[in-house]
Amino acid sequence: LSGTMALHSRLFSVYVACTFLILSLLHSSSAAPSGGAYSRAAELLEKSIETKQSLFRLRRQCHDDCLSAGSHALSPKGECQFRSRAECLRFCMGRSITPAGQLPVSTDIEYEFSTRNPYNFLQVTYYKLEKLRKAAAAAHTYFVANPSHLEMRNNIEKYRRMKGVTDEDFQDRELENEKHWVSVEQHEIQLFLSFMGEYFKIDECRVQCEVASQPMPEDRGTDGISMSIFLYSRAALSLSLLSCRQYCVTQVATRPGRISAQEDLLPTHFPSCVQTAGDFRGALRTLRSLLLFYPSDQDSLDNLQLYQETLEGDTESQGAQPVQVPVRKHSTSQSLTLTDTSASTGVSGLLEENDGSVCVLRGECPFSPVHRLLLVSVLLSGGVIRQVGVTIAMDDDLLNGTNRVVLDGVATEKECEKILQLVAASVGDGYRGRRSPHTPHETFEGLTVLRAVKVGEEEGLVNQSDAQLLHELGERVRVLLHSYFRSPSALFISFTHLVCRTAVEGEQEGRLDLSHPVHVDNCLLEPETKQCWKEPPAFIHRDLSAILYLNDNFDGGELFFTNRDAKTVTAQVKPGCGRVVGFSSGPVNPHGVTAVTRGRRCALALWFTKEKLYRDMVRIMSRCSSSCSSSSGRPVSSLNKSELSLLTQRE
Numbered sequence: 344l345s346g347t348m349a350l351h352s353r354l355f356s357v358y359v360a361c362t363f364l365i366l367s368l369l370h371s372s373s374a375a376p377s378g379g380a381y382s383r384a385a386e387l388l389e390k391s392i393e394t395k396q397s398l399f400r401l402r403r404q405c406h407d408d409c410l411s412a413g414s415h416a417l418s419p420k421g422e423c424q425f426r427s428r429a430e431c432l433r434f435c436m437g438r439s440i441t442p443a444g445q446l447p448v449s450t451d452i453e454y455e456f457s458t459r460n461p462y463n464f465l466q467v468t469y470y471k472l473e474k475l476r477k478a479a480a481a482a483h484t485y486f487v488a489n490p491s492h493l494e495m496r497n498n499i500e501k502y503r504r505m506k507g508v509t510d511e512d513f514q515d516r517e518l519e520n521e522k523h524w525v526s527v528e529q530h531e532i533q534l535f536l537s538f539m540g541e542y543f544k545i546d547e548c549r550v551q552c553e554v555a556s557q558p559m560p561e562d563r564g565t566d567g568i569s570m571s572i573f574l575y576s577r578a579a580l581s582l583s584l585l586s587c588r589q590y591c592v593t594q595v596a597t598r599p600g601r602i603s604a605q606e607d608l609l610p611t612h613f614p615s616c617v618q619t620a621g622d623f624r625g626a627l628r629t630l631r632s633l634l635l636f637y638p639s640d641q642d643s644l645d646n647l648q649l650y651q652e653t654l655e656g657d658t659e660s661q662g663a664q665p666v667q668v669p670v671r672k673h674s675t676s677q678s679l680t681l682t683d684t685s686a687s688t689g690v691s692g693l694l695e696e697n698d699g700s701v702c703v704l705r706g707e708c709p710f711s712p713v714h715r716l717l718l719v720s721v722l723l724s725g726g727v728i729r730q731v732g733v734t735i736a737m738d739d740d741l742l743n744g745t746n747r748v749v750l751d752g753v754a755t756e757k758e759c760e761k762i763l764q765l766v767a768a769s770v771g772d773g774y775r776g777r778r779s780p781h782t783p784h785e786t787f788e789g790l791t792v793l794r795a796v797k798v799g800e801e802e803g804l805v806n807q808s809d810a811q812l813l814h815e816l817g818e819r820v821r822v823l824l825h826s827y828f829r830s831p832s833a834l835f836i837s838f839t840h841l842v843c844r845t846a847v848e849g850e851q852e853g854r855l856d857l858s859h860p861v862h863v864d865n866c867l868l869e870p871e872t873k874q875c876w877k878e879p880p881a882f883i884h885r886d887l888s889a890i891l892y893l894n895d896n897f898d899g900g901e902l903f904f905t906n907r908d909a910k911t912v913t914a915q916v917k918p919g920c921g922r923v924v925g926f927s928s929g930p931v932n933p934h935g936v937t938a939v940t941r942g943r944r945c946a947l948a949l950w951f952t953k954e955k956l957y958r959d960m961v962r963i964m965s966r967c968s969s970s971c972s973s974s975s976g977r978p979v980s981s982l983n984k985s986e987l988s989l990l991t992q993r994e
């Protein structure tokens with residue numbers, strides 16, 4: 344640890360300094376910084392990157408020391424033992440970092456680093472300083488995570504043509520954290536295990552969570568109130584630790600620059616190593632591993648039976664167990680069986696007990712789902728959102744799929760009524776009376792939050808508190824789904840749309856079409872090839888979809904999920920006031936709406952994103968232009984170009 348002593352006290356400030364530096368560079372276009380300022384900038388940027396790495400190394404070191412050497416080994420003078428691992432970790436971290444340095448960094452800073460933004464600025468500064476080789480490496484590192492950044496693509500082309508810059512200079516300085524993708528891309532059997540080894544750098548991620556989430560020693564008070572705050576913050580801390588650990592699965596399965604994790608990363612790499620000719624035992628072992636992920640997969644079940652019949656009498660081979668993956672060396676030789684269903688990524692999670700046993704949240708947890716939902720949502724929202732009465736009507740099992748849920752009781756009858764009045768009072772977004780874009784047999788009305796607030800403000804037609812209710816409902820759904828799907832990364836509302844579909848009278852006989860054809864919300868589904876292209880015009884930044892239904896006095900209009908063939912229906916959901924259907928926006932959830940053959944069906948459609956950039960600026964700003972007191976929005980003048988372009992984004 345001695346090497347990290349230099350971090351003392353400066354650690355936090357240097358990590359944070361990066362953000363201020365970026366901001367000052369951003370605002371310095373009028374007065375160009377001098378050469379001296381650029382070298383200072385480069386120095387600080389490098390230092391912030393190095394500091395972050397040192398911090399991560401230190402956390403790993405402390406974790407290992409406190410775990411393996413036994414907590415007493417680190418005790419001052421070796422006399423007294425620590426009462427807990429947390430205490431040991433605090434002491435260990437505290438030897439190298441000041442208490443301020445141990446505070447968590449803000450999400451903004453984490454965001455900057457996760458998008459590799461410091462390398463963008465580093466590239467500029469090295470270019471200005473004419474350190475072209477270093478500039479090329481920084482440019483490449485940034486580009487790996489931001490492949491659609493055209494300016495950087497051009498810069499890289501320019502660097503390639505510059506004298507003194509060679510191919511070797513284009514190095515990914517963050518490669519260490521992303522190595523596992525190299526082996527994922529090679530579908531070779533011998534690389535499988537090394538892939539597994541890399542994959543379980545998940546463990547590394549979880550260690551970082553654990554050490555980073557240690558409470559500060561000052562937390563504990565002696566009087567009743569401080570004690571309950573202490574207990575409350577402890578509970579919140581455990582939840583955030585849990586969330587952080589669960590997020591590791593998603594993080595490891597997310598390529599640099601991608602927003603969404605690769606679905607089924609681990610299990611889909613099994614088949615490439617199943618069939619080693621004649622190795623029935625190996626095949627059986629892999630099949631059993633596969634079945635842990637897909638317990639009802641018919642092909643695997645058939646194959647399993649076949650192998651078992653073939654191996655009849657060979658008890659040793661018959662007993663082949665699922666692959667066991669060793670988890671990073673600890674003194675107690677732990678191993679994690681591949682029951683990690685959260686490896687199928689998405690946003691669902693699992694609860695891993697300290698003893699290494701795995702408790703899959705759905706079904707096997709010590710508390711009931713409803714209980715869990717309420718507990719988590721209340722804690723996450725600081726108790727401000729009333730979720731009493733919300734129940735889980737259907738889960739993945741009942742909906743026959745992945746990352747799907749139906750919640751009831753999210754809005755009251757009164758609230759549904761208010762929103763329906765809002766639709767009636769407003770003229771809609773130009774859709775009123777128009778034929779639906781999806782079918783000639785229905786009309787379609789759409790109302791955005793912005794529109795609702797505007798109508799409320801300007802025309803006096805809509806009660807302002809009704810418009811505000813739209814906001815609140817969106818927020819309620821966000822908090823509920825955030826906790827249900829255990830998405831540890833922040834979830835931002837990306838777009839909200841109040842949509843009504845009305846059957847055109849006299850045109851309903853023998854209708855064969857749909858109210859909304861089968862589609863996937865964040866990619867372009869190609870049912871013939873079962874591919875889903877994550878590219879525009881699809882809204883590729885959408886991570887989670889939700890529809891809050893408002894009424895049921897119509898015929899038809901059921902939401903249904905299908906397989907990727909867009910034909911095989913896997914589940915159906917009947918709308919009703921206060922019911923929310925939530926699902927991940929990706930290719931596991933193709934869906935459509937059956938024809939509305941009588942009456943008007945209204946619903947509030949919401950899309951969420953993990954990408955801060957794509958949060959709904961319209962929503963934030965409309966809120967702040969009206970009654971918003973604790974503004975979470977920024978003035979328009981401070982938005983960047985792409986944020987501004989989002990303001991004009993429409994369905």
Ligand SMILES: O=C(O)CCC(=O)C(=O)O
Pocket residue numbers: 859864890901902934935936946948
């Ligand atoms: O209204 C519904 O039930 C679904 C709507 C939908 O899928 C969409 O707008 O993308």
Ligand SMILES: [Fe+2]
Pocket residue numbers: 862863864888934
């Ligand atoms: Fe949809």
